[in-house]
Amino acid sequence: MCNQTVCLVAAELERRGIATVVIQLLREVAAKVRPPRALFVPFRHGYPLDAPGDPARQLRVIVAALALLEDATLAPPALVELKP
Numbered sequence: 001m002c003n004q005t006v007c008l009v010a011a012e013l014e015r016r017g018i019a020t021v022v023i024q025l026l027r028e029v030a031a032k033v034r035p036p037r038a039l040f041v042p043f044r045h046g047y048p049l050d051a052p053g054d055p056a057r058q059l060r061v062i063v064a065a066l067a068l069l070e071d072a073t074l075a076p077p078a079l080v081e082l083k084p
Contacts, residue, residue: 003024003025003026003029003030004029004032004033006022006024006035007022007024007029007030007033007034007035007038008033008035010022010035010036010037010038011033011034011035011036014036014076019036019037019069020035020036020037021037021038021039021065021066021068021069022035022037022038022039023038023039023041023048023049023061023065024038024039024040024041024048024079025040025041025043025045025046025047025048026045027040027079030079031079034077035077036076036077036078037068037069037074037076037077037078037080038077038078038079038080039061039064039065039068039080039081039082040079040080040081040082041061041082042081042082048061049061049062061082064082064083068080
């Protein structure tokens with residue numbers, strides 16, 4: 001799905017009371033559209049969880065994204081970079 005569309009859908013879901021986190025590959029899109037919570041990942045386009053076949057790394061990305069929901073210090077819109 002389009003990076004911009006995902007951000008816009010996330011914002012609408014948040015307005016309806018559903019918490020969201022976007023895993024974003026394009027920092028400039030997230031900065032412009034400003035989803036409520038976004039995790040910026042430095043991977044190739046089309047691979048938001050990084051390369052296939054590495055479940056440990058993929059789990060790390062998912063855990064980092066879900067942690068944004070638990071972080072009470074984040075105020076939307078929040079754009080956080082995946083830590084190495």
